[in-house]
Amino acid sequence: MARMQARRLRAAVAGATGAVGRELVGLLAARDFPAAELRLLASERSVGEPVQFGDRELPVERLETSALEDLDLLLLCAGAEVSRRWAPRAVAAGAVVVDTSAAFRLDPEVPLVVAELNPGALAALGPRHMVACPDGASLAAALALGPLSRAAGLRRVWAFACLSASQAGRAGAAELEQQTRDLFNFRPVRAERFPHQLAFNCLPRCGPFDADGSTALERGLVEETRRLLGLPRLPMGVTAVQVPVFSAHGLALHLELGRALPPDEARALLADAPGLRLVDDPAGEAYPHGLEAVGQDEVLVGRVRRDGGSEGGLALWLAVDNARRGGALNAVQVAERLASVLLSR
Numbered sequence: 240m241a242r243m244q245a246r247r248l249r250a251a252v253a254g255a256t257g258a259v260g261r262e263l264v265g266l267l268a269a270r271d272f273p274a275a276e277l278r279l280l281a282s283e284r285s286v287g288e289p290v291q292f293g294d295r296e297l298p299v300e301r302l303e304t305s306a307l308e309d310l311d312l313l314l315l316c317a318g319a320e321v322s323r324r325w326a327p328r329a330v331a332a333g334a335v336v337v338d339t340s341a342a343f344r345l346d347p348e349v350p351l352v353v354a355e356l357n358p359g360a361l362a363a364l365g366p367r368h369m370v371a372c373p374d375g376a377s378l379a380a381a382l383a384l385g386p387l388s389r390a391a392g393l394r395r396v397w398a399f400a401c402l403s404a405s406q407a408g409r410a411g412a413a414e415l416e417q418q419t420r421d422l423f424n425f426r427p428v429r430a431e432r433f434p435h436q437l438a439f440n441c442l443p444r445c446g447p448f449d450a451d452g453s454t455a456l457e458r459g460l461v462e463e464t465r466r467l468l469g470l471p472r473l474p475m476g477v478t479a480v481q482v483p484v485f486s487a488h489g490l491a492l493h494l495e496l497g498r499a500l501p502p503d504e505a506r507a508l509l510a511d512a513p514g515l516r517l518v519d520d521p522a523g524e525a526y527p528h529g530l531e532a533v534g535q536d537e538v539l540v541g542r543v544r545r546d547g548g549s550e551g552g553l554a555l556w557l558a559v560d561n562a563r564r565g566g567a568l569n570a571v572q573v574a575e576r577l578a579s580v581l582l583s584r
């Protein structure tokens with residue numbers, strides 16, 4: 240491990256200019272992360288660009304070998320390709336890596352961690368010195384399913400995910416904004432990041448299809464949820480739809496539990512679970528929705544009701560700020576736990 244300065248860490252964020260990266264840098268400042276030094280890294284395109292860190296602006300540097308020297312912790316949010324290339328190099332240079340991409344989420348040698356759900360998995364950091372964070376939809380699903388599974392057992396899950404444009408990064412949100420402007424100004428609409436017009440449209444496709452007709456995101460939602468819950472054979476079906484909102488995913492979960500769980504009992508379990516906030520008063524028009532989830536540190540859960548499909552059937556609806564709560568906050572919470580371990584050495 241690199242030498243620590245006055246019991247504070249040397250940390251870097253790679254991908255600091257992206258949808259997740261900007262949220263992450265803001266959270267490190269707001270939560271007073273114990274960093275003696277914070278380097279903000281991105282591609283050549285962004286060198287010198289200022290990124291807000293608390294009341295200061297820090298300049299972006301290029302992600303290159305010299306940027307990894309004397310580093311204790313690297314938070315990676317620059318996509319899977321960048322993670323595959325740079326995570327092993329950072330570890331070889333002496334850093335611990337927290338990765339938000341899909342690159343290592345299913346690697347059995349790398350713990351997949353949601354801070355409120357399975358922090359014990361950090362004990363298995365092992366020689367790889369890396370921690371993977373799940374996608375925002377998987378994180379939301381696992382946070383809600385965890386307490387229900389522990390209380391009543393989980394036989395089967397069907398999920399329907401409505402994913403915001405920013406799940407495709409800054410470019411996804413920018414394309415939705417441009418298409419909306421073009422439509423209102425009677426200009427032709429161009430689709431580049433998404434295969435069809437997303438503005439005022441829903442696309443049953445989040446990423447390329449595989450031979451079975453599923454997408455990597457749908458498969459990831461199944462595999463990451465299974466791994467986080469410690470239920471490797473949980474039967475789970477998913478459809479993910481790209482919807483024309485900038486931020487916050489919506490997620491319908493239909494469960495078959497091992498026993499009938501009255502909705503009031505389920506609500507009490509969800510209300511007590513860390514990382515969740517119960518918003519469930521349909522008569523008073525209180526239920527989770529995207530705009531209410533934006534900027535929040537909790538996953539919102541509501542519409543808890545019996546699902547008539549089976550005896551142990553239960554249905555619920557979640558809303559989560561995908562870049563902040565789903566991506567950045569979990570990485571920061573994991574980094575905070577790692578920091579206390581690293582600083583106690």
Ligand SMILES: NC(=O)c1ccc[n+]([C@@H]2O[C@H](COP(=O)([O-])OP(=O)(O)OC[C@H]3O[C@@H](n4cnc5c(N)ncnc54)[C@H](OP(=O)(O)O)[C@@H]3O)[C@@H](O)[C@H]2O)c1
Nearest residue numbers: 254256257258259281282285316317318340408409561566
């Ligand atoms: N968006 C979400 O809802 C969400 C949620 C959970 C996890 N994640 C994961 O978080 C990661 C980042 O996603 P995002 O949505 O923030 O993407 P994004 O908005 O497209 O940002 C990508 C970031 O990576 C940087 N980057 C790209 N290529 C690079 C390279 N060759 N070298 C160094 N930096 C490079 C970009 O820098 P430039 O500005 O220089 O291009 C930018 O800072 C992805 O792996 C994604 O799976 C995303």
